[in-house]
Amino acid sequence: MKIVKIHSILFCVFILGFISCNQKKEQKIEQTVNAQAEIILDLLDLQKKNKLGKDTLVIVENDPVYHKTKKYLAVNASAIVKKEIDLSKVDIKNTLIVFECIDGYKPEMPLELFLKAKPYLAFKDIDAAKGSNWERIIKDGNEMNADPFYLVYTSVPTDNQEYKWPYNVIKFQLVSKNINNALKPIDDEKVTKGFVLYQKQCITCHAINGIGGEMGPELNYPKSVTEYWKENELVDYIVNPASFRNKVKMPTLGITKQQSQEIVDYLKYMSEHKKVNSN
Ligand code: HEC
Known part of the structure; x- marks a missing residue:
């Protein structure tokens, strides 16, 4: 009799443990999905914490901002997204990546396209004059530079409007396509x-x-x-x-x-x- 009792108690404890573990798991996934509109990567903060990954030299032919071949020191932008965000919990096909720039400009593109395009975050222009990070950009008669980051690609057609090349980028944000709905x-x-x-x-x-x-x-x-x-x-x-x-x-x-x-x-x-x- 006694042995049976102990067995059934153990069995109950086991079942309870199993149920509560499962509940926790479900809660976590739900939270991530609900918070999807809120996923933001602060690039300057990641840079401060040395979390941008290793520097690479990239060559961009026909750079659409400078209109010539350019060389930059850069980090792998899709690797940053993959490292900082658990993409297994993100509905990639229905998500946009929004690039937030210093002046409030916010271009966006499909996350799936971004991940496939081998994007780089350039942080230094090799052609820049000594003492500055960038060759200047002239836009509408004003002089600008690309600080702190300029999003570039080495292997996409530079005239394809689907790929965004924002400079002065400070944040990446993932939003559900439904938000635009x-x-x-x-x-x-x-x-x-x-x-x-x-x-x-x-x-x-x-x-x-x-x-x-x-x-x-x-x-x-x-x-x-x-x-x-x-x-x-x-x-x-x-x-x-x-x-x-x-x-x-x-x-x-x-x-x-x-x-x-x-x-x-x-x-x-x-x-x-x-x-x-x-x-
Ligand atoms: C590159 C950024 C940019 C784009 C793209 C843009 N705007 Fe603007 N818009 C501005 C800025 C900045 C102002 C504030 C006035 C200024 O300095 O030009 C403005 C002002 C306006 C105003 C006047 C608001 C007010 O109360 O005075 C309207 C209306 C407007 N935009 C509509 C549009 C529409 C519609 C489109 C798309 C066809 C558009 N804008 C595209 C940047 C933009």
């Missing part, structure tokens, strides 16, 4: 064209409901631009910002008046769908 018009098909144009041309610099870049102002919340601009002026501004403002930072993007109207129609639609997003 939050800005998708759901009950008005007419504004879909404007939405697609907006995603392509504007979201790198502007946020709607807190989602998007921060180089330019938020366009929807608390007050939509469509509420304080005259509609025809707004359409013209988006086509040619420099005709409105001196020393304007927003570039002329080469969009037509009709496309601009489509974007404004989309912005009007979003003004009826305001929502603050915590991101």
Whole structure:
């Protein structure tokens, strides 16, 4: 009798242990998935902690920023992502990598493409004059440099717009593709064209409901631009910002008046769908 009792107690303890272990595991995975919109790598912080991996010399033919062949000291960017983030818990096909730059510019590309493209984070330009890290970049008449990091590739076509080459990069962020769906018009098909144009041309610099870049102002919340601009002026501004403002930072993007109207129609639609997003 006694032996049976001990056995069943041991059995119970075993089962309990098994159940609680499994519960813990499940909780962890769930947390990671929920937190997916929040995964951020602070590159300067990793650099300070010496966690960027070993330096490599890379040669970039036809560099799209400098328009010539360049040599950089760099670190392997996909290795950093793989080392710092447990990608087995990330739905890679449905995730974007967003590159956050010093001025709030936030270009993005599919994570899957990034991982396959052999990206490097350049931190020093071999051609730079003594005492500086970079050969200067001239953009819109202003002199810039690429500090602290410039994202480059050695084996992708440099004219393929799908690959992003941001400089002044400070953070990598992984976001679910679904987060952009939050800005998708759901009950008005007419504004879909404007939405697609907006995603392509504007979201790198502007946020709607807190989602998007921060180089330019938020366009929807608390007050939509469509509420304080005259509609025809707004359409013209988006086509040619420099005709409105001196020393304007927003570039002329080469969009037509009709496309601009489509974007404004989309912005009007979003003004009826305001929502603050915590991101
Ligand atoms: C490279 C970054 C960049 C891109 C891309 C960009 N903008 Fe801008 N935008 C700005 C900046 C910066 C400002 C602030 C004014 C300035 O200095 O140019 C601005 C200002 C504006 C304003 C005026 C806001 C106000 O209240 O005065 C509107 C409207 C606007 N942008 C719409 C758009 C739309 C629509 C697109 C896409 C077709 C777009 N922008 C693309 C950077 C950008």
